[in-house]
Amino acid sequence: MLENPRIALVGPGAIGTTIAAALHEVGRTPTVCGRTAHPQLILRHDEGRIVVPGPVLTDPADIKQPFDLVFVAVKTTQLDDSAAWLAALCDENTVVCALQNGVEQKTQFAPYVSGATVLPSVVWFPAQREPDASVWLRGKPRLTLPDTPETSRVLAALQGTRCEVDLSADFLSVAWRKLLQNAVAGLMVLTGRRAGMFRRADISELALVYLRECLAVARAEGATLSDDVPQEIVNHFQRYPIDLGTSILADRQAGRPMEWDIRNGVVQRYGRKQGIATPLSDLIVPLLAAGSDGPG
Incomplete structure (x- = not known):
């Protein structure tokens, strides 16, 4: 188990903002990377809102060393555009948690992550981008992950957050x-x-x-x-x-x-x-x- 792992997130859209806010709320604010330099991220929920301080990084050259855990919340249509981020953020010791749709995450990510371990996930919460660029979370956030040793890094990062994590032996x-x-x-x-x-x-x-x-x-x-x-x-x-x-x-x-x-x-x-x-x-x-x- 890593102590104080370095956590990054690529793609601060609806799903990415939800995960970033959950981490920030418990003092584990990730480095956020994306296309637009938002000064902050805002998540609205039933009890109020969470503001994640920015800015969102927009230049992969700002990343000086690989991270321990990288959440990737870009859509598959944006994966090629995220190649430079993944090259900068990942090495063979990184765990990449793919917050993406589909059943093919491992093969899709393999060419981009420099030998990192790719951990697929299933996202079970409705979140939507609002016109003011905030995100409206309309349900309790929950992820399902495969029950593998690499999952421990994600479990530790999200422990005690508002995002529930389930493990499945039949992922x-x-x-x-x-x-x-x-x-x-x-x-x-x-x-x-x-x-x-x-x-x-x-x-x-x-x-x-x-x-x-x-x-x-x-x-x-x-x-x-x-x-x-x-x-x-x-x-x-x-x-x-x-x-x-x-x-x-x-x-x-x-x-x-x-x-x-x-x-x-x-x-x-x-x-x-x-x-x-x-x-x-x-x-x-x-x-x-x-x-x-x-x-x-």
Whole structure:
């Protein structure tokens, strides 16, 4: 166990700001790295707000030595742009906690982290960027991590913070369950609507059919998930505030590239590998890809 580990965070968006604020609140303020030199980060929550002092570093040349623990909260569409940060922050002794969607974090990060250990995570809290650049945390923050020795570094960093950490001996299944939730959220992009749309009977039925297709692929990839999972996920969306969005919808509305491949395309790709028909994915994925990347 390291005493007073050096902690950095790349990507102070909604998820990154939440983690930075949780660490700052208990006196473990990380070095924050990003594209914009914000003077501070502000997290709003039910009890008030947390202000993380800045500035956010914007030049990787300011990093003079590797860090012990690096949280990375950039989207996969921004990973190439973060290469210089990761090269400066990481060496073979670093643990990189990937706060990203999908089930492919280890292979995605491997070319960038100078031999560091990549620790995937599943993020279970809704947080959204507000127009004033603050972040609104709309649920209790919680992460799920694989139960491995490297996880101890993240556990120690987040111990006593408002961010709960669960360990899973079957992380593959947990990651695929979250991927199913992310995949069906892609329907929000195609309608331009928020979580309230899942209260429509026709949308909830479409979501169930799509989720069952995703479930078949997840099981073929080794996930242990019950037949009840699709209905549980739809029920979850129906309980959300009707105005709650999702990061992929925010990207679409802002005209930014979307994470369509690691949230939805992955089901189609792995389905083809496993010989599983994915008719809904074959419709949804091209629409999301065109909405993200064009042309037109």
